[in-house]
Amino acid sequence: MSVPKASSIQFLLSDMDGTLLRPDHSISPRTLDAVRALREAGVAFSLATGRPPRAMQQQIEALGVDLPTAGFNGGSIVRPDGRFLVRHHVPVQAAVTALLLFEALPQIETWVFADNEWLLRHLDGALMPHERQALGYAPKVVDSFEEYLPRIDKIVAASGDHRLLAKLEARLHASTAGQAQASRSQPRFLDVTALEADKGQALSTLAEYLGVPLQRTAALGDGGNDSAMFRRAGLSIAMGQAPDQVKGEADVITGSNQEDGAAEAIERYILMR
Missing domain, CATH: 3.40.50.1000 (HAD superfamily/HAD-like)
Structure with missing residues (x-):
């Protein structure tokens, strides 16, 4: 060029x-x-x-x-x-689809970002400490993501299984087409965000x-x-x-x-x- x-x-x-x-x-x-x-x-x-x-x-x-x-x-x-x-927030239906998919897999750490908080269901994820250092603040543990559904900025599937994340990315492209998008910001992270x-x-x-x-x-x-x-x-x-x-x-x-x-x-x- x-x-x-x-x-x-x-x-x-x-x-x-x-x-x-x-x-x-x-x-x-x-x-x-x-x-x-x-x-x-x-x-x-x-x-x-x-x-x-x-x-x-x-x-x-x-x-x-x-x-x-x-x-x-x-x-x-x-x-x-x-x-x-x-x-732009993730549409509720797309958020539900992604959360149900991620939380059913034990290899996946599911992170939700909403209301200026990093939300987790538990603190035993292997990648969480590294991300805490990178972000510069601690996550907040919640019993459920349900109350945050209308205000989610991003959902992350974190895993050391890069092949699994690639498969999940392709699956979400099909299941959330026209609603949200999924992309790999890093090999170990699959981000779900608003279409915009x-x-x-x-x-x-x-x-x-x-x-x-x-x-x-x-x-x-x-x-x-x-x-x-x-x-x-x-x-x-x-x-x-x-x-x-x-x-x-x-x-x-x-x-x-x-x-x-x-x-x-x-x-x-x-x-x-």
Whole structure:
């Protein structure tokens, strides 16, 4: 492909986990410097992630992001003052379908995000401690998810059985078609969100908010939930450790998140150092 000239990119929308963040969830000094240089060059920068907005604040402050950011894969776009620019909940019927499917399988940890809380039925999941560290806050144990059904932002099936998650993803595509969507934000996570919760739509919404044409936007990510913004951005950049399918949908590939791939992408393809 012909990579757009540095001066043509006016807005970069980046994923967080596996992209800007290293495996230990830290941000490297080089990445912080690259984002600072990007903003000093007049290029707008924001975040789109599967995380809840509550779990983005530390990174927003560290990166100096002063624009609306997209959580829940674009289901919630939040202004810097906390007001919602966009908010979409999972339809009740789709939520019930996903919960019945996940809770019937002992290999699956079922997590629900609603009312600014991370909700669990029990605390004995193997992946829960790692996610608690990543999100920066503790889950709330509930007897039932029923009362939260009208207000669910995201449902997650978490498991080390990646093949099982792939099968569940395909099954949900069929059973919730036209109601909600299921996507793999990471190999061990299957996210169920509103049909409108789409990073591609988030990119379009934020570009319109900024007055930037889509052909002058760039998207950076590593997961299946990033493909939607790859298809809309003027320049799409996949991380080096991304699955082959995700790499195949990107215009260019950078280094992994262990190799400062996000900083490399900003320097090479946007700042053109």
